[in-house]
Amino acid sequence: MTARSARTGEDAGDLDVEEVLALVRKDNGRPPAPGGGDRAPRPQTGPRPAPEPGQDTTRHRATPWPQARAIAARAARGGTGRDPVTVPLADALGLTLAAPLAALTDLPSFDTSAMDGWAVAGPGPWDVRDEGLLAGHAEPAPLTDGEAVRIATGARVPPDTTAVLRAEHGRGDDKGRLFAARDLQHGQDIRPRGQECRSGDQLLPPGSPVTPAVLGLAAAAGYDTLAVVPRPRVDVLVLGDELLTTGLPHDGLIRDALGPLLPPWLRALGAEVVAVRRLGDDAKALLKAVRTSRADVIVTTGGTAAGPVDHVHTTLERIGAELLVDSVKVRPGHPMLLARTGEHQHLVGLPGNPLAAVSGLLTLAEPLLGALAARPAPEPYTLPLRESAHGHPHDTRLVPVLLRGDGAVPLHYTGPAMLRGIAAADGLVVVPPGGARAGQELELLDLPWASAGIGVCFT
Numbered sequence: 078m079t080a081r082s083a084r085t086g087e088d089a090g091d092l093d094v095e096e097v098l099a100l101v102r103k104d105n106g107r108p109p110a111p112g113g114g115d116r117a118p119r120p121q122t123g124p125r126p127a128p129e130p131g132q133d134t135t136r137h138r139a140t141p142w143p144q145a146r147a148i149a150a151r152a153a154r155g156g157t158g159r160d161p162v163t164v165p166l167a168d169a170l171g172l173t174l175a176a177p178l179a180a181l182t183d184l185p186s187f188d189t190s191a192m193d194g195w196a197v198a199g200p201g202p203w204d205v206r207d208e209g210l211l212a213g214h215a216e217p218a219p220l221t222d223g224e225a226v227r228i229a230t231g232a233r234v235p236p237d238t239t240a241v242l243r244a245e246h247g248r249g250d251d252k253g254r255l256f257a258a259r260d261l262q263h264g265q266d267i268r269p270r271g272q273e274c275r276s277g278d279q280l281l282p283p284g285s286p287v288t289p290a291v292l293g294l295a296a297a298a299g300y301d302t303l304a305v306v307p308r309p310r311v312d313v314l315v316l317g318d319e320l321l322t323t324g325l326p327h328d329g330l331i332r333d334a335l336g337p338l339l340p341p342w343l344r345a346l347g348a349e350v351v352a353v354r355r356l357g358d359d360a361k362a363l364l365k366a367v368r369t370s371r372a373d374v375i376v377t378t379g380g381t382a383a384g385p386v387d388h389v390h391t392t393l394e395r396i397g398a399e400l401l402v403d404s405v406k407v408r409p410g411h412p413m414l415l416a417r418t419g420e421h422q423h424l425v426g427l428p429g430n431p432l433a434a435v436s437g438l439l440t441l442a443e444p445l446l447g448a449l450a451a452r453p454a455p456e457p458y459t460l461p462l463r464e465s466a467h468g469h470p471h472d473t474r475l476v477p478v479l480l481r482g483d484g485a486v487p488l489h490y491t492g493p494a495m496l497r498g499i500a501a502a503d504g505l506v507v508v509p510p511g512g513a514r515a516g517q518e519l520e521l522l523d524l525p526w527a528s529a530g531i532g533v534c535f536t
């Protein structure tokens with residue numbers, strides 16, 4: 078830790094530590110060579126070549142942050158090998174329509190009264206029938222000219238009705254006749270059959286997200302089930318011998334923060350989490366888990382760097398995986414990676430530091446899962462920064478922020494190993510290399526629960 082980060086305390090482990098790490102960075106335990114400049118990034122295919130002694134390979138192969146997201150989104154586009162499924166309406170929430178939503182009926186499916194009042198035929202005054210009409214009944218007998226019938230909102234209007242007179246606009250006389258207190262237009266307050274759509278009309282195109290409103294529309298249009306793109310199936314492999322699942326940290330052991338964090342976050346991104354497995358730092362167990370996984374996406378945590386028990390790269394080499402992204406020019410989380418592990422399978426390697434893992438989730442897992450689930454990519458949007466944010470000299474920074482007024486306020490406690498900032502955040506801003514000044518417009522990354530609410534997005 079530098080003198081400055083020790084002084085500010087709250088940001089300890091943030092930029093200063095990253096810079097120090099970059100300075101003392103080693104690959105496979107070897108000190109870095111001086112003067113390694115940036116080269117045009119390119120995704121790796123096949124196993125990495127062995128580094129020359131003293132060579133810092135990370136910066137050379139690191140992919141710029143926007144490009145890493147684009148590669149992740151493209152990786153899953155087309156040829157995902159996943160057929161649409163038909164599910165009951167209630168199970169379709171949050172998924173994507175695999176087929177157009179075409180109306181199975183006219184809507185409304187009969188001429189309907191839009192108001193409580195009287196269905197009338199011809200000009201008034203009208204003689205009123207004894208029996209009124211309620212919603213949910215079969216077609217009533219036609220009206221004759223000069224006749225009216227009491228009608229409820231939603232009831233079928235009788236054939237030959239010319240208008241509905243609202244209850245508050247009708248007056249009776251002592252002979253039981255009905256008068257209109259104001260002019261009545263032909264067709265007034267009748268919802269004609271097919272006003273919203275005709276049977277067969279396309280209500281929504283394929284690719285539309287199934288929201289609560291879509292469920293309502295589908296039900297109204299006659300659907301009991303919907304054809305949707307299935308949730309991508311995800312296996313989560315939590316690596317690290319030092320992790321405890323209960324109790325207080327002790328004797329160098331720490332609590333696993335990612336086992337609890339990742340599954341609901343992945344579900345909020347549209348995934349079905351099939352399994353969460355804790356494999357320790359066992360290279361054989363990792364190899365077997367990756368080889369036997371039937372998931373669309375494997376997400377690993379930890380083991381992405383070059384430490385003695387970091388087995389992700391060697392595992393990918395052993396199975397002949399294609400590295401699409403092998404570290405990203407982003408802080409925190411730069412050792413994150415994306416590999417194709419099978420014809421229809423990808424692996425996202427999240428770094429072990431918890432906020433670094435969140436960064437990998439937003440950078441690689443979110444676009445990959447979005448493409449697999451055929452979810453439309455959210456339109457990027459910007460907000461002004463309320464205070465300046467320091468940047469990394471070469472890399473993008475993702476910084477947890479609070480949204481206040483129409484601006485974003487950077488939070489403290491946002492070092493790579495810290496979750497205190499993100500736990501209080503409304504989103505993350507994308508700080509370009511070099512930093513951002515107060516008032517500068519920055520792209521905002523939403524947290525899936527921030528706008529939708531916990532109950533809505535974790536379905």
Ligand SMILES: Nc1nc2c(c(=O)[nH]1)N[C@H]1C(S)=C(S)[C@@H](COP(=O)(O)OP(=O)(O)OC[C@H]3O[C@@H](n4cnc5c(N)ncnc54)[C@H](O)[C@@H]3O)O[C@H]1N2
Nearest residue numbers: 102103317332333334335379380381382387428429430433
């Ligand atoms: N020589 C270098 N060392 C490191 C570099 C580097 O460039 N050169 N990068 C650092 C950065 S940045 C990160 S991020 C980490 C990434 O390392 P790994 O992905 O291999 O992760 P681990 O070493 O397994 O763990 C890192 C850190 O996170 C803790 N951890 C791991 N899993 C969990 C979990 N599920 N819940 C909570 N905390 C977890 C682990 O105990 C370590 O403290 O590498 C740096 N090193």
Ligand code: MOO
Nearest residue numbers: 409410411433493
């Ligand atoms: O600086 Mo690392 O990428 O902890 O996140």
